[in-house]
Amino acid sequence: MDSQNNPFGWFGNIQTFLSLSKPEWITSLQEHHLRCMNCPEDVSQKAAWDHEFDILQIELKKLLIAKPNTGNFSLIFEYELPRERGRRPDVIILGSSTIFVLEFKDYSKILQAHVDQVDAYARDLKHYHAESQPYTVLPVLVLARAKDLNQNYDTISVVSADSLCTYFVDIISSDTLSLIEPIEWIQSDYSPLPSLIEAARMLWDDKKQLPQIRQANNNGIPQTIAELFTIAEKAKQNNELHLAFVTGVPGAGKTLVGIRLVYENHLDESNKTNNAVFLSGNGPLVEVLQHALKNKFFIQDVFGFLKQYGGEKTSLPREHIWIFDEAQRAWDAEQVKIKRGHATSEPEDFLKLAERKNSWILIVALIGEGQEIYTGEESGLPQWNVALLKMQKKWIIHTPEKIANIFSPSLRIETNNVLDLTRTLRSHLAEKVTRWVEALLDGDLVLARTLANILYSQGFDLYLTNDITVATNYVKERYRSVENKRFGFLASSKANNLSNWGIPNDFLSTRKMKKTHWYNDPPTSFLSCCSLRDVATEFACQGLELDFPIVCWGNDFIWDGSWKSQYSKKTEGSLDKPVSITKTKIGPFKKSKQKNPHQLRVNSYRVLLTRGRDGFIVFVPNEIGMQSTYEALKLAGVREISGIGLNSKIDEKVFSL
Numbered sequence: 001m002d003s004q005n006n007p008f009g010w011f012g013n014i015q016t017f018l019s020l021s022k023p024e025w026i027t028s029l030q031e032h033h034l035r036c037m038n039c040p041e042d043v044s045q046k047a048a049w050d051h052e053f054d055i056l057q058i059e060l061k062k063l064l065i066a067k068p069n070t071g072n073f074s075l076i077f078e079y080e081l082p083r084e085r086g087r088r089p090d091v092i093i094l095g096s097s098t099i100f101v102l103e104f105k106d107y108s109k110i111l112q113a114h115v116d117q118v119d120a121y122a123r124d125l126k127h128y129h130a131e132s133q134p135y136t137v138l139p140v141l142v143l144a145r146a147k148d149l150n151q152n153y154d155t156i157s158v159v160s161a162d163s164l165c166t167y168f169v170d171i172i173s174s175d176t177l178s179l180i181e182p183i184e185w186i187q188s189d190y191s192p193l194p195s196l197i198e199a200a201r202m203l204w205d206d207k208k209q210l211p212q213i214r215q216a217n218n219n220g221i222p223q224t225i226a227e228l229f230t231i232a233e234k235a236k237q238n239n240e241l242h243l244a245f246v247t248g249v250p251g252a253g254k255t256l257v258g259i260r261l262v263y264e265n266h267l268d269e270s271n272k273t274n275n276a277v278f279l280s281g282n283g284p285l286v287e288v289l290q291h292a293l294k295n296k297f298f299i300q301d302v303f304g305f306l307k308q309y310g311g312e313k314t315s316l317p318r319e320h321i322w323i324f325d326e327a328q329r330a331w332d333a334e335q336v337k338i339k340r341g342h343a344t345s346e347p348e349d350f351l352k353l354a355e356r357k358n359s360w361i362l363i364v365a366l367i368g369e370g371q372e373i374y375t376g377e378e379s380g381l382p383q384w385n386v387a388l389l390k391m392q393k394k395w396i397i398h399t400p401e402k403i404a405n406i407f408s409p410s411l412r413i414e415t416n417n418v419l420d421l422t423r424t425l426r427s428h429l430a431e432k433v434t435r436w437v438e439a440l441l442d443g444d445l446v447l448a449r450t451l452a453n454i455l456y457s458q459g460f461d462l463y464l465t466n467d468i469t470v471a472t473n474y475v476k477e478r479y480r481s482v483e484n485k486r487f488g489f490l491a492s493s494k495a496n497n498l499s500n501w502g503i504p505n506d507f508l509s510t511r512k513m514k515k516t517h518w519y520n521d522p523p524t525s526f527l528s529c530c531s532l533r534d535v536a537t538e539f540a541c542q543g544l545e546l547d548f549p550i551v552c553w554g555n556d557f558i559w560d561g562s563w564k565s566q567y568s569k570k571t572e573g574s575l576d577k578p579v580s581i582t583k584t585k586i587g588p589f590k591k592s593k594q595k596n597p598h599q600l601r602v603n604s605y606r607v608l609l610t611r612g613r614d615g616f617i618v619f620v621p622n623e624i625g626m627q628s629t630y631e632a633l634k635l636a637g638v639r640e641i642s643g644i645g646l647n648s649k650i651d652e653k654v655f656s657l
Contacts, residue, residue, distance in 0.1 A: 009078035015071040022053050052104045059164040066169050074182035082190040087482050089121045094180040099137045108145035113477035119156050123459040131188035221253050227418045235360045244398040247367045248421030249434040254366040258323040262298050276321035285543040288519045310349040311342040316357050327365035328381050348387035355393045437609045443562045445635040452637025461615030463641040464633050466622035471550045487548045488529025490608045493537040495554015501621050503552045505535045538604040547613045553620045557601050559632035565601035
């Protein structure tokens with residue numbers, strides 16, 4: 001293997017490792033670290049390697065005596081997960097039918113972040129690494145400073161350094177079986193699920209197709225895209241007007257479908273004229289994608305598009321394929337009148353504009369579920385039916401069966417369930433995240449608890465704390481030195497008690513937040529979400545995602561036997577007093593134009609709770625009026641996490657994280 005391109009620090013079998021000198025081994029790891037991270041290791045990293053070497057030399061010698069057949073087991077140190085930009089399990093051991101993933105920590109106590117870190121390594125290898133999928137993958141957390149420890153926490157083993165040999169002896173059979181071939185394993189394909197931003201970069205920057213992701217393929221995304229290509233070609237050949245609805249749960253890949261469709265169709269046959277455009281009313285999503293792709297032509301804001309072409313304007317867009325993201329959130333006529341001066345709903349604006357173009361058009365309406373969070377969005381999907389009935393020309397509507405009844409029988413409707421994406425991709429294997437959130441917000445805490453247990457078993461972590469320091473320490477420790485993992489604060493825009501706890505979710509603070517840098521900058525940047533300075537509200541995070549958000553629960557949405565939408569009216573020198581939103585004016589405004597303010601709060605928390613890829617931590621302030629909410633989340637299966645993780649006592653080292 002080419003030593004300059006090796007995805008590991010050192011590789012060999014146990015017998016060879018036991019005859020290796022420490023300086024030679026450490027030099028190999030140092031060179032690999034420099035290749036991976038473009039910087040030398042720090043003092044603590046080198047000290048950790050030194051300690052790790054000594055432990056393994058002792059424990060593996062004992063193992064070889066107890067189980068002579070393990071001498072040819074392969075050891076892979078600091079294996080860099082491909083395309084993961086710095087994620088490296090400390091040690092991987094390839095046996096006969098088992099892969100051991102070892103993570104060493106120089107601690108005597110167990111931290112939840114460390115348990116979850118090694119669990120995530122094993123989970124990702126099992127599901128994204130082709131050569132690992134046929135085998136059992138076991139995560140092992142090794143506490144270098146602990147003594148006589150050999151315990152299981154769910155599927156994770158936690159052992160002390162002096163118990164490592166004992167752990168292996170109990171697991172490994174004495175039979176001589178064919179071993180996992182190490183070279184094939186190292187060179188195996190690894191296809192992690194990219195975030196939306198990473199996927200878009202792959203399309204534009206690398207000029208290649210998205211990786212063949214098993215979850216995306218199983219979700220039906222290729223079939224959905226193929227069907228939309230077919231509809232576009234039919235519209236073009238027959239010079240027809242087509243409207244296709246693509247539905248899906250949060251994180252199912254709707255936006256990815258739209259971006260892929262634009263990428264494949266953005267140039268016409270002459271390769272000179274833009275033929276497709278991705279439109280979104282989600283300003284932050286547009287800003288972040290334009291910044292990430294360094295392109296403002298193919299991804300545009302709905303407001304600007306309709307301001308230029310809608311209403312009574314005579315100019316026409318050159319594109320023939322318009323993808324409208326979150327089309328169920330289209331503004332109603334009243335909101336358009338306020339914002340753009342003419343009383344025409346956005347669906348009607350789009351359809352009239354298409355008819356004026358006097359050529360073939362495909363409008364792809366991407367439909368999310370329960371995502372309406374702005375005033376003027378509450379009218380939802382029925383607006384499209386109302387608009388279609390007003391049109392002068394014939395439209396062909398393509399829709400999944402589940403929303404077909406929204407449209408009048410007088411319209412030409414073609415149903416196709418390929419246009420419905422029912423499984424979430426955002427949370428890796430946690431297909432029930434959306435159902436859990438739905439159960440929670442419906443107030444069915446018993447069902448939510450059952451679903452939460454399934455989520456934990458699938459590797460999706462849900463934690464709860466009333467100590468913000470515990471939450472920040474957890475994410476920092478879990479994703480230490482990993483470039484492409486994102487964590488940060490999320491909070492409702494209507495909660496006005498969070499600023500008392502160092503969460504700046506007020507209007508002025510969130511307005512100053514530089515969203516493009518918050519999502520796109522590396523973790524070391526002062527403006528990155530990982531700096532844990534700024535807060536993204538439901539408006540800034542909708543349609544985007546983090547690996548592990550800290551969801552700060554505010555006093556605008558509390559549990560009182562059921563969920564109540566409230567705000568806190570502050571009086572100087574007194575505690576915050578929650579007031580029902582149905583009885584009182586909202587915030588500082590004289591009159592609310594919201595048709596259903598409670599549903600907007602429900603939808604806001606649905607957005608906040610569905611942003612995580614690996615899981616999330618909910619922070620509930622420890623104050624009067626919030627205790628019942630904390631208890632409700634516990635009953636819904638969200639596990640409490642403290643500064644000590646899994647133990648009742650902790651040494652001073654933990655507090656220095």
